[in-house]
Amino acid sequence: MTALIETKSLNKHFGALHATRDVTFALEEGARHALIGPNGAGKTTFINLLTGVLAPSDGTVLFKGQDITRVEQAERVKLGIARTFQINRLFRGLSVLENVYMSIAERVGAAPAMLKPAGKRSDVIEEAMELLTRLKLADVAHKAIPELPYGRQRLVELAITLGLKPQALLLDEPAAGVPSAESHIILDAIDALPKNIGVLIIDHDMDLVFRFAKKITVLVRGALFAEGTPKEIGANPDVRAVYLGQATTHGA
């Protein structure tokens, strides 16, 4: 398998805080990869480095072997790297459909058009409706975001990102804040993603991580701590000591 995203001794300093320490990492094509670690381990910082929100202090980021360390966020999205946010970042004043229209219009290059009505891009609208149908959101497509329960807002968060048809999908705690009764909707949606795209998921929910991931990377205080299959990670006494012990007792 080829690596979609790779990092080579990536570092990020915020003043005295060394948030990312020498991380060498690879997200493979078709991967179902989880990134776990205690609070403050630098997981979200790492996502921000991969997506170009932050520039690393040193080290390199590669996409399919090409150096993208200095490539802007919007350009990385065009290459095929997309992410969801830990806290919903939605267009709250717009309908669910209009939210998804936004990302699809950017991907297909419809967005810069000034003199043609947005409603006449029926290709964009149809694709958005198909995506919403797939995520079981079609019945609320006309609603504004604040009218939806949080679990479904979380799905809109995912839908906007899927509209970008990413090759590498980075999910920052996709089920965070979702009542457990509704979290299966998120999980089903993630399970139904195309097999060829590489997915990296950050989560504290060990049920979700162990159900989803084929490979787990553990980050502790910004540095790579352990990496392996769920079985290996579950059985790793060091990992259990720093992290898993505090949560649940999986893979024992």
Add this chain to the structure above:
Amino acid sequence: MSTTPAVHENPAALALARRHRFQWWEVLPWLLALGFYFAFPRYLGFGTELLITVLFAISLDLALGYAGIITLGHAAFFGAGAYTVGMLAKHEIWTEPISGLVLAAIVAGAAGFLSGLVLLRTVGLTLLMLTLCTMGFLEEIANMAAEVTGGFDGLDSLPIKPIFGKFEFDVLYSSTQYLYVLGVLLVCFVFVRTLIYSPYGHSLTGIRENTLRMHAVGAPVSKRLIVCYTISAALAGVAGALWAQANAYVNLSTLGLDRAATVLIILVLGGYGRLYGAFLGAVAYMVLSHFLSKAYPTAWQLGLGLLLVAIALFAQGGILGVADRLRKRFGKERKTP
């Protein structure tokens, strides 16, 4: 679970596919404006001022209401347009009115583009201050370069050629100005309306609603904002040019904070980000200030201030926002008898 009927019958898809279509009531403002021409021939000076204010407010709505660019210095571009026409006419370089508007749009648009390159890197209070600075800067230039701008006194008795070489401007009887301004307003309005219902306009709304997310979906955010600010500035320049042509003079008031604040109040009053808020706000503001200043000549702005406080506290979204809420409540009651 078939997707095809859902796409075509879904109310959201239909609403989005049809939202740019003209509604029957959209012809009303124009009928009213034409009716005003015949009903109040003695108030056409006031009417002309009102229509110019509407155009200025629409230009601000594009930047502030749609793209969320918080500005308190939009009169910079109104003044840039007014002075372009004023100086060209006074020095007998260019006196044809319609091409004058185009020149004013180019100059004001250039001012918007150049200042936008710098100030659109900032947000919030910093942005607000920088827009104020831009306006203060231009105002001071107009004040200092008295030889070409007339300085504090401005330029008066501007020679403006008749429209199409036929219809003379008359400063005392504004019928030509009124129809001319109404025509230009219609063209500019249709342009802005087209723009905001386009995918580009949709992406501006996205930037206003969540800038970070727009970055994350791959939108070139700063480029879009600069283009929007430039267009908005050019339209404000057209409004300023119309003002200079209709009044045959230009002075520092076109560049002042007073004008910038008034247009902002108008937009808040009518409802920003709603296209027709500019119309309602301008009418409400000018009619209110007209009657209030008659009734309480010394303290009429107090009444306006109280109204603004009430709107900020209880009616965000202005007159149109309140109308929207009433319609929603009314509509729901009708659906569930």
